[in-house]
Amino acid sequence: MSGLEGTRLVVADVIWTGTGDVHTPGVVEIEDGRIAGAGPLHGARPAGPDVVDLGAVVVMPGLVNAHAHTPMSLMRGIGEGHSLLTMEGFLAVLRRAEAHLTEELVPASTSVSCADFIRHGITTFADQYFFAGRIAPAVIASGLRAALAWGIVELGDDDARARELSAATRFAESMQGESEVVRGWLGPHAYFVDNQPEAMIAARDTAARLGVGLHVHYSTSGEEDAYCAEHHGTTSIRQLIAMGMLEVPTILAHCTTVDPAELPLLAGTRAAMAVVPSVAMQSGVPAAPVRAALDAGVNVALGTDNPCNNTNADLFEEMRTLGKLAAFTSRVPNQVTPREILAIATTGGHCALGGGPADGTLAPGGVADLIALPLAQLPRGPVGAQSLESALVYGASGASVTASMVAGRWLMRGGELLTVDAEAARAQQQRDFDTLTARMAAAEGGSHGRE
The missing domain is CATH 2.30.40.10 (Urease, subunit C, domain 1)
Structure with a gap:
């Protein structure tokens, strides 16, 4: 095709x-x-x-999904009833399934997600997940523009840290010049919460060397600030700046608990807030301070996050939810205007991915x-x-x-x-899901799978 x-x-x-x-x-x-x-x-x-x-x-202009996890359509909906923005929800739901995930189960679900994106008006996206080497061919075949970050998940394991940092580096290096529209980034999972400072610095140095960016979950529950207060005597934003972490393009996904008073500090960096209003509502966390960020001069982008709890890839719905949630929480009608919201979903996203000044417009x-x-x-x-x-x-x-x-x-x-065989991808995804759930059942001694 x-x-x-x-x-x-x-x-x-x-x-x-x-x-x-x-x-x-x-x-x-x-x-x-x-x-x-x-x-x-x-x-x-x-x-x-x-x-x-x-x-x-x-x-x-096409829409930009600035925070996605395309292979996770394999596990669409499993996060219902859990907050995946907490370490408890992450471990109890996602990591429980991902412990049995292997790379051959990734491509079909990536194609399913790419088909969803194309059908819903998304032309560019930023992805963060492991096995990115198996994600990239499916994305390149789809024709979508993307920044694909290999997710670096440590969870306090020294061996995992070394292994995933090495894999992420090899992937980003392998993508140099591979495609005109798909680039390889690095994806530390969550600064301070999951990723140790030495790994963060290594990822930053690799990104700077290759001229790419970093994609990280940030400020979803306040755990970063608690860590930095205890270990560094400061806030996480100030610590990130002190470490030079925001000197390369950086997507900070969610930003639901960021202190609005510190947002001016982000304005002078290469970081962008990628907000996901639907997931904030579903997870019972505060709304990201979009109005304050815009007023402070921070670049704001929009994402859909993973399909495990936000099962919809419709960025138009995310735009609508952003506007309503901002008004509802502030009690100020039209607190973020439609024109600003459209800019967040177009030019803001391209800027977050390191695009040019006219990208996201028809100029x-x-x-x-x-x-x-x-x-x-x-x-x-x-x-x-x-x-x-x-x-x-x-x-x-x-x-x-x-x-x-x-x-x-x-x-x-x-x-x-024209570029994705969605029916074939969905059929393979079902076979992959059956394989995954059979592995989980065998390991846990219970039953999983279709209901």
Whole structure:
């Protein structure tokens, strides 16, 4: 399966550029995988072999999922009733299953997740998981843009620390020049909580040497601050800065318990907050301080996290939840505006992954990553009553996306996936799940699997 190549112009009834401009109708010009321009149509709609007219749709930049764990669709839903943002939930639910996970069980579930992403308007994502060497081929085949971080899980085990740090380094090195759109990062699981300072520094040095980034869970329960107060007499943000950990691109996933008073310290670093509002709500933890972060000049991105407790890969739903949760917790209507939320899910995500200043927009120089949603499936008030940004955040569904392009290559057209055989991947995923649960049952002397 392959995407349709050779598109030079994309025409649509509505073009939302992400720069403040809306063209009705409009056209996007693409050259060498990047946006050459976008503007209104004057006169007849162009036609030709290198023109794709999508008709009555809104075309917009693709969304960026800045915190994901694609292989974990193998265990979709097992975290229900648990907070996976605590060490207790992590050990009792995830590590219990992952103790029996082997690398051959990873590729099919990665493909299932990639298909979900494409169908829901995600064109770029940041992943963190082990066995990343088996994740990468499936992601490259999907055509999605990604930063794949090998998850470094230590749990106080010196042998595990050395083994996983070595594996992560080899993986990141192997990905240098391997793909134009997929890069290899390193993924310390959780600073101070799971990863020791010496391993953190080693990961930082490798990332700096290779020109890549770090992807880490951070500030999910306050455990980092408790550790740093006891061992360093300071807060975790100050300790990370003192150690130089934020001098390379760093995704700090969740940030639900971060002290808003310390957010200005992050603004001068290369760190980004990747918030996951649905998981915060499901796990019973505070909402990430998005308004305070934006006001402090911190880059904010948006993610879906793992499918074990957030079973939905719909970043439109995450945008809507972010806006509602921010208003609900602050008691300030529209505390984070629709335009700001869309920026978080597009330009904020690309910035978090080390992208260029125009990436996440349909402006010249930006990557040619775009999606289309039928206007008929976009609930919107009368023109003048509701902005297009508000309709996209509070009315759109990722399930409505009908077309997706990355680097000028179509991954989906007319609702048809062009780069992933989702049916075959799901069938293999079921076989992999049966294998995993059989292993768990044999080891634990109980019964697992289908109900």
